[in-house]
Amino acid sequence: MTREVTRPLPWNWWLKKAAYFQFMMRELTSVAIFAYTLLVIWALWSAAEVGAFSTFYTFLSGSLSVWLHMVILGLALYHTGTWIALTPKVTVLWKDDERVDPDLIAGATSILFLMISGAVIWLVLM
Amino acid sequence: MLLPVMVFVTGVAVPAGWISEEDLVSLVRNPATRLVLVGLVFLFLFHWAHRFRYALVDLGLGVVGKQAWLFYGTALIGTIVAGLAALRL
Numbered sequence: 001m002t003r004e005v006t007r008p009l010p011w012n013w014w015l016k017k018a019a020y021f022q023f024m025m026r027e028l029t030s031v032a033i034f035a036y037t038l039l040v041i042w043a044l045w046s047a048a049e050v051g052a053f054s055t056f057y058t059f060l061s062g063s064l065s066v067w068l069h070m071v072i073l074g075l076a077l078y079h080t081g082t083w084i085a086l087t088p089k090v091t092v093l094w095k096d097d098e099r100v101d102p103d104l105i106a107g108a109t110s111i112l113f114l115m116i117s118g119a120v121i122w123l124v125l126m
Numbered sequence: 127m128l129l130p131v132m133v134f135v136t137g138v139a140v141p142a143g144w145i146s147e148e149d150l151v152s153l154v155r156n157p158a159t160r161l162v163l164v165g166l167v168f169l170f171l172f173h174w175a176h177r178f179r180y181a182l183v184d185l186g187l188g189v190v191g192k193q194a195w196l197f198y199g200t201a202l203i204g205t206i207v208a209g210l211a212a213l214r215l
Binding site: 009010011013014024027028031033034036037038039040041043044045047048050053054057060061062065069070072073076079080112113116117120121124125 | 139155167171177178184185186212214
């Protein structure tokens, strides 16, 4: 018979170090992603009927929606920002014998992010 | 990568009146947009399912976190609903 050995871990381990806390906050921002996905599904579902889409559009213009969006935007930017900060750590590039500057990788990812965001805004608003 | 700008569109551009209801509905009805949105729903939901599940395990709520079907099932159902909605248009 085999038994699983589990090391006890206090529930509040993530409060003990700033880095652990930031990690847990980052993981929990995924809840905001979930909430926003429901909105996208609503948009897709309501677009079939003019009346239903009007309800959706009116909801977007309301103050409740604006507040929720601000919270989600903050969390989404935290999620994206921490991900960009992480890219040089997971992508270690070497050019000949020299390591490519981590800031260059993070910088290039940031520029890509801004370009994609700009392209979407241009596509939607033009 | 795409979430902040999408939140900007629905949370800032729409309430600010930069995009009208007619423009937004025709954008959502565009087949290319529909395909992209369903793809994003799939990615967002599975991203959430995985992270949220392991976050719960890490927080000591392993009993809930280990019910993998609950998270990936929700993500799958959400994707199917989004797919059906896109086909309905």
